[in-house]
Amino acid sequence: MGRSDSRRKNSTKKWKKVLLSVLAVLLLLVGGVAVYSLYTVNKALTTMHEPIDRDFSAKRDGKVQLSKKEPLSILLIGIDKESGSIEKGRSDTMIVLTVNPATESMKMVSIPRDTRTEIIGQGIMDKINHAHAYGGVEMSIPTVENFLDIPIDYYVKINMEGFKEIVDSVGGVEVNNSFAFTEDGKTFDEGTISLDGDSALTYVRMRKQDPRGDFGRADRQKQVVQAVINKGASLAGFTKLDNLIGAIGENVKTDLSSMEMVTIQRKYAAARHNMETVQLTGSGATIGGVYYLQVAEDERLRVSSILREHLGLE
Template identity: 55%
Template sequence: MKKKSRKKKWLWIVLGIVAVLLLSTGAYAYSIYHSVRETFNQTEEPLHREKSSQRKEQVNLNQNDPISILLLGVDEREKDRGRSDSMMLLAVNPKTNSVKMVSIPRDTRTEIVGKGKVDKINHAYAFGGVEMSIETVENFLHVPIDYYVKVNMESFKDIVDAVGGVHVQNPFSFSSGGYTFKKGELDLDGNEALAYSRMRKQDPRGDFGRQERQRQIIQAVIKEGASLSSLTNYQDILDSIAKNMKTNLTFDDMIRIQKNYKNASGNLQQVELNGAGEKINGIYYLSIPEKERSSVSQMLRKQLGI
C-alpha cells in the first residue's frame, strides 16, 4: 500500500462553490445564495436506500460522524450511459481532521454486485449506474459509502470554460486528443483540459497518472471558481454544474460539511491500490492481491471509525 502526503487542499466542486458563498456579503451574496441553492436542488439525485448495508446506523453530519464519498467521473454521451472513467473514494474524519483518498483503477477485476459476474470495476456503472457502482465498491473494499458525487467528464469542459480556463503544472510532454502539451505550466481551455485529463497510454503510471491529471483539473477549477473575479460569471458556472453533476448530497448537507468538515481537507493522504496486470480470455485486467485489498480496507475502516 503506497501512501503519499498532500499539502495542497482540494475539495469537491460543490464545496468550492459553497465556500464562495461563505466569503461573500451583502445583497449580491444573497442573490448568489439563492441561485446556488436552486442549482444544487437540480443536482440532487437520492439513492434508493436510506443507508449503507455496511453501517448499523445512518451517519449524522450534525454530530461530525466520519463519512465516505465516492467520486465518479463518468464518460457519458447522448443515448449512452457510458462507464465510470475515474473512481475515487474519500474517507473524511473531522475528529482527526484527516482525509484518506483511495484511487480505484478502472481495470480492477472484481465481482460486479447485482450482475452475478466478475469484470472490470468500471463496468458496474455501465451495467447498473451509480447504485451498482456503489454496491460493487462497498463489496470490494468492505466499507460503507454514504455519499456520491458524479461528474460527466465529457461535458466537464463546460465547467472549465465557465471559470475562464485553468492553469496546471504538466510533469512531462505528451500529445492527446489532437493537442500537444509541453512540460511545465499550461493554460487550458475546456477542450484542452478534457484531452489533458484523459491521456493514459503515454503515461508510465497508466491509470494512476491519468487520475492525477484529473485531480489537477478539479483543483484548478475550484481555485478559479473561488476567485473573486469568477463571481461576475457565477451563473455560467452554476449552469454548467447543474448540467454535469449529480449527487445524493442535499444543499443543506453541503453547508454542514463545509462548516464541520472543511478542516480535514488540510490533511489529505492519497492511497494507491497496487496490483498486477494480466490478460484473461484476451481482456486486460488489473488484479489486486487479497493482502493489498485487505490492508486498504482496514485502513479505511479505521478512518471511518468502524
C-alpha cells in the first residue's frame, strides 16, 4: 500500500470514529466502530450542520473552549413533524446533556414537554415545547437556559419521523418493554420485542397508557436510540452502514461544525462511559382549561444546581 493510500485509509478511519463517537455523545449513547466511505461521512456531516444566529449565552463568559476541555452542554430536541415542520413544529422531546471531561462524566435531564415556564422572546407562560413552535431552536435555547439557569452551548435536533428511516436502515432493533400495551393497532408485549421503523415510532410516541407519562416515553426513546447505535456499531456491510449514516444525516441537524465534532471526539469521548440521569419531577395542573406540568421552585433549583456544578459554574 502506498503512502497516499495509507493516509486516505487513516483519514477514513478518523472520520468514522468522529461521526459515530460524536453521535454517541450527542444521542447519549456509546458509539461504535465500523468502516464506511469518507465521502458518505463528509456528506452526512455537511447535511447535518445547521448553524443558528445567536449571541453567546449570558449564562457563560464567552463561548465554551472545547480545545481547553471546558465542560459543555447540549440541548437535544426531538421534533414530531406531525405537529408541523422540523423547523417550527412543537418539540416532542427536550433533553439537556452536560459533559465534563475532567470528571469523565455526563449528566442528562429530560424536560417534560408540558412543563410550564416563561417562553423567552414571547413574554408568556406556556408549555416549554411551544418555544420551538414560536421561534424554532433560537427560542428553545434561551427558554431552556432561563428555566435551568445554565448555558446551552450547542443543540442537536432530531426529526422523530426520521426514527423510522434510521431504525429500518439497521434492519430493526430489539428493546426490553417493561409492560404490555396496544397503540395505533399495534400490540407491544412485555419483555424483549423486535421493532421495525414504523413500530419503533409508535413505541416511542405512546404516553397516555404509561403510568409515568412523559418520563416513561423519554425512557423508551432512549431505549430505541441506544439500540440503533449498538446495532449500527456492529454492522459490517457497506450498504447498511451507508443507509444508516445517510438516514442520520437527513434527520439530524446541529450547530456543531465538523472540526468541533473532531475536538469533542478527541477530548470528551471518555465521558460517555459514565452517564447519570437526573430526574426532573413536577405535578399536573389545569390552568385556563389547559394541562401543564408544574415544577416546584425548589425542584427546579435542585436540578439547576446539579447541572451548574457539573458545568463548573459558580
